[in-house]
Amino acid sequence: MPNCHNLSDLEKFLVEKGSDLSAASVSHIIGKVPRAAYYVPEYISKAEEEYLLRQVYNAPKPKWTQLSGRKLQNWGGIPHVRGMVQEKLPSWLQTYADQISSLGVFGDHCANHVLVNEYNAGEGIMPHEDGPMYYPTVTTISLGSHTLLDFYVPINKDCPEDQNQVSSTEEQRHILSLLLEPRSLLVVREELYTSYLHGICPKTSDTLGPKAANLEKCTAHSGETLQRGTRVSLTIRFVPKVLKTSILFGRGR
Numbered sequence: 001m002p003n004c005h006n007l008s009d010l011e012k013f014l015v016e017k018g019s020d021l022s023a024a025s026v027s028h029i030i031g032k033v034p035r036a037a038y039y040v041p042e043y044i045s046k047a048e049e050e051y052l053l054r055q056v057y058n059a060p061k062p063k064w065t066q067l068s069g070r071k072l073q074n075w076g077g078i079p080h081v082r083g084m085v086q087e088k089l090p091s092w093l094q095t096y097a098d099q100i101s102s103l104g105v106f107g108d109h110c111a112n113h114v115l116v117n118e119y120n121a122g123e124g125i126m127p128h129e130d131g132p133m134y135y136p137t138v139t140t141i142s143l144g145s146h147t148l149l150d151f152y153v154p155i156n157k158d159c160p161e162d163q164n165q166v167s168s169t170e171e172q173r174h175i176l177s178l179l180l181e182p183r184s185l186l187v188v189r190e191e192l193y194t195s196y197l198h199g200i201c202p203k204t205s206d207t208l209g210p211k212a213a214n215l216e217k218c219t220a221h222s223g224e225t226l227q228r229g230t231r232v233s234l235t236i237r238f239v240p241k242v243l244k245t246s247i248l249f250g251r252g253r
């Protein structure tokens with residue numbers, strides 16, 4: 001059973017000030033994690049993790065799209081500015097979409113979209129924003145291996161280094177990282193979702209330094225080096241703009 005059932009439970013998992021984040025010389029956030037990341041370790045059991053991995057790898061081969069640095073499965077429909085033609089989620093994903101939505105992280109809405117990403121050790125995802133087609137909350141279940149999710153100030157935001165049009169390095173814009181251990185749930189919303197970029201460096205191991213902000217909630221310790229294995233992430237979201245055309249095309253029956 002998950003150890004988190006509603007928004008007030010979730011508040012206990014808020015990532016605040018990493019114990020030594022202030023040492024990271026990130027002047028403009030003064031050692032404080034912007035709202036809001038919630039990190040729930042062991043959100044699912046080992047049996048659920050194995051079940052979900054089996055379902056992911058049982059999906060038909062054409063369901064996978066190979067990108068540079070990761071493979072993905074898209075479930076629920078393709079988000080589009082004019083609206084998503086919604087497709088029913090398979091029951092193994094619907095269960096978790098319902099369970100996470102019941103926390104209240106999408107307001108009264110229920111998640112209707114899941115991206116499954118698979119990263120081998122050494123793979124990653126470039127810093128990016130998830131963009132306006134999604135409700136501004138992303139929830140992520142990690143399976144199989146840990147990773148380190150990095151957050152960055154976008155270029156030309158109010159970062160002192162970017163005033164005077166002097167471009168700062170990625171390292172200077174890197175404000176914090178979150179260690180995502182297998183079976184954990186991460187919820188990112190508010191300013192951390194809307195005003196920062198996130199990405200995963202294409203590395204085979206991670207040394208946990210002062211910018212890792214959630215180590216108090218993890219089993220790994222600061223200074224440790226963790227070897228990456230193959231990680232599968234389920235990013236569970238709500239796409240508000242949905243087209244009703246599925247009825248016209250005879251879907252959803």
Ligand SMILES: O=C(O)CCC(=O)C(=O)O
Binds near residue numbers: 130198
């Ligand atoms: O795998 C992850 O945890 C991050 C994936 C991601 O950023 C995305 O799918 O937009």
Ligand SMILES: [Fe+2]
Binds near residue numbers: 128129130198
């Ligand atoms: Fe993303």
